[in-house]
Amino acid sequence: QLKAVLNVTGDIDLGPTPNERFGLADPASWPDDQLDWRTSPVDLAFLNAAEKPAGKRGFVKAVGDQLMFADNTPVRFWGTNLSAYSLFKSPDEEIRQQAKRLSALGFNLVRLHHHDSPWVSPNVFGDGTLVRDTQQLSAESLRKLDLWIKALKDEGIYIWLDMHVQRAFTANDNIEDFKELPEKEGRVDLKGYAYVNDSIQKAMKRFAEQYMTHVNEYTGLAYKDDPAIAAVLITNENDLTQHYGNALLPDKDVPRHSERYMSAAKAFARQHDLPADLTWRAWEHGPSKLFLNDLEQRFNADMIAHLRGLGVKVPIATTSTWGGNGLSALPALTAGDVIDAHSYGANGQLEKNPLTSDGMIDWIGAAQVVGKPLTVTEWNAEPFPLPDRHSLPLYVAGTASHQGWDAMMQYAYSQQGFNPGWRTADNWHAYNDPAMIATLPAAALLYRRADVKPATTxxxxxxxxxxxxxxxxxxxxxxxxxxxxxxxxxxxxxxxxxxxxxxxxxxxxxxxxxxQDPGQSLLPADATESVTDTGELKRNWQQGLYTIDTPLTQAATGWLGGRSISLGAIEVNSKTPYASVVVQSLDGKPLGQSRELLLSLGTRAMPKADDKTPFNVEPLEGSLTLKAPAGLKLFARDAQAQLKPLPAAYKDGQYTLTFDGHYMSNWLFLK
Structure with a gap:
């Protein structure tokens, strides 16, 4: 990241600052959020009812560019991540409660992440102050993971397992040439080095065997034999093609690892008549990208064969395309059954002009390889708390549905344990963030129900x-x-x-x-907005607006202030500068006919001082008109899960809801 100061003189019109655009109200004057961390503000558990317990349709499989169950039922996964302390520091009763809440929020996939990371104690190896090596797994930590898997499975939620995230070896792990690896607090990371160090590969295989053959004490099934496990990842954010090939170069002071790397590069150059002086240069494009893909693929093929030999039946992802990886990183990933991507954005994703600038959504799309399902184990935007983050779930879900992406996992539901009492706000704790939870259920419903039709072109x-x-x-x-x-x-x-x-x-x-030309634009040079080939999604980057207009879901998000936005059955008029308004049918009937409607409202949410909760949430000011049958009543859900009646005027087949800018609720029900 670069920061610069620009000094200007003369009659120059500088636009408003972000704070001025969003509004200068003091967040301390806003109401507290109405979010209870143990229960869901909406109940979408009906989406999982037919899948309880998860795995009843058999193991997940990759068929062409689609994920299916063993009975050939296609599946879309809307997921999130349970990470770090949430895995091992949550009481048993809270694990069961959060599984129910995750289902009610609309999730049907959860990735268990940062289970092996050294900054987490206890982790899967046990208490970090007592662990001398990483060769044995902690019985109590495995019991916690067992319970999470059982609780999620019972709610119809599938599980994604990582074989390696951030495991740090110790001197007692018997790793060859351990002393030349970069060390921090007596531990070393394996990323990059694993590709040329046989002893690291053996250690990774030993972990995979211990992990996947472990028998869950609550289900009686080894992880490898449980069809509720949807997929596994070999190694997290650990590619050679852009990031970690550089760690093996001769100038990195890892001579034994560099020797193996250089030897492999020379052999590859000889075999394919490539210039040896270019083939090893990991930082450059050209012959090196061929070699790096080949070296990475050899590792992938060996690891996949080992997992299959253990009896793992579900799709395997190798690592992810992430952190600025270009298309030249994709070939090695095709060794897996799916291509996995990570993508993080920043403020203003809806305003990204595709003619000139990239957004987080573009990096996901660039990973969709012909003939392979696309999974996204991490998506989010930072730094926290971005004022427009409530737009992201709608933008991600709408695009994913149109593009036909197979599994979308927000990062993260929580990294902290689910314990009563003091709670912190953080980018990695969506579970208590009213801005993200405002629209995550709406996004789950539209994506899993396929409200947005797939592209025709x-x-x-x-x-x-x-x-x-x-x-x-x-x-x-x-x-x-x-x-x-x-x-x-x-x-x-x-x-x-x-x-x-x-x-x-x-x-x-x-x-x-x-x-074939990466420089070819498919939009006119003066375009200010785009409409998908189905006509259901529209994004105006000049105005910062995104709309979804389908029979069952209609939504407007972005800079709504001062505009009137009309969709098929709704009209949104907002005085609040930046907001999200979503109207969805819950009974499966088209908007205009539905007698059970969910209204999701997203606005700014700011944690209190020192990132304490509850959040202060900006009340929406404006009005919403929607077509629906007569006789329905409007309710809001408060923090105690009670439904509070609200006024709604009805005339000429339409309800008009007025938001006064004082009362705050992110979820309304018209039924």
Missing amino acids: RYVFAPTPATLYDQEITPRNSVLLRTAMEKGQLQIALPQTPELPWLKPAAIPAGAQVL
Whole structure:
């Protein structure tokens, strides 16, 4: 990140600051949130009713570019992450309670993450002050994980397991050349080094065997035999192609690891008649990207074979494309059954002009490879607390549904234990953040119910090997990657590559528009907005507006202040500068006919001093008109889960709801 100070003189019109745009009201004057951390403000558990217990349809499998159960039922996963202390520091009764809450919020997938990280104590290895090595797993920590898996399974929620996140070896782990690895507080990280160090690979396999063959004391099933486990990840954010190949270079003072790396690079160059002086240069595009993909794939293939040998049946992800990875990082990932992506944004995602700038959504789209399901184990935006974060779930879910993405996991539901008493606000604790929870259930409902239709147009970017490996191609520098998604579905076709005989490109779908120039724009040069080919999603980046207009879900989010926005059955008039308004049918009947409606309202939410809860939540000011049958009553849910009646005027087949800017509720029910 770069910070600069610009000094200007003369008659120059500088726009308002973000604070001025959002409004200068003192958040301390806003009401406290109405969010109870143990119960859900809405009840979407009906979405999981047919899947209880999770796994009843058999193991998840990857079929082409789709995830399915063993009985060939297609599945979409709307998920989140349980991370770190939430896994091991939550009382048993709270684990069961949170599983019920997660189901009520609309989730059907949870990833268990940071279970092995050294900053978490206890972690899966036990009490960090007592652990001497990482070769044995803690019985009590495994019991906590067992209970989480059982509780989630009972609620129809599937589980994603990581084989490695941030495990730190100690001197007692018998790792070869341990002393030359960078050390912090007596521990070393394995990222990068695992690809050339056999003893690290053996340690990873030993962990995978201990973890996946462990028999859950509550289900009686080993993790590998439990169909409620939806997928596994070999190693988290640990690629050679951009990030960790550099850790093995000769100037990094890891001579034994560098020797193995350089030897492999020279052998690869000889085998494929590549210039040896370029093949090892991990920081450059060209022959090095071929070599790095090959070295990474060898590791992936070996690890996958080991997991399959243990009896793991579900889809396996190798690592993720993340942190600015370009398309040249994708070939090695195809060794897995799915392509996984991580993407984090910043303020103003709805205002990203695809003609000139990339947004977090573009980095996800650039990971959709022809013939492979796409999973996203982490998405979010930072720094916390972004004033517009309530827009993100709607933007992510609407795009994911249109693009046909298979599993979306917000990061994170919690990193802290679920314990009564003092609670903190944080970007990694969505469970008590009223801005995120305001729209996460609405997003779950529209995505899982497929309210937004899939794209009818398919764009396939099919680079040649020279285009893919010899230059950086990312959403940051490719207008094609940014603009294609604004209209139709975007997929990446990886080319047949002689130097990578293991790369098996899938057939390009019939009827797809094949594109080869990463600099080609699919939008006019003067465009200020885009409408998807289905007509259901519209984004005006000049105004910072995003709308969803479908029979069962209609939503407007962004800079609504001072505008009147009309969709099929609703009209939104907001005085609050930035807000989200979502109206959804809960009984499956189209808006206008539905007699049970959920209204989700998102506004700014700010934690109290020192990131304490409850949050102060900005009350919405404006009005909402919606078509619905006569005789319905409006209710709000308060923090005690009581329904409070509210006034709603009815005339000419429409209800008019007036928000006075004083009363605050993020969830209303018209029924």
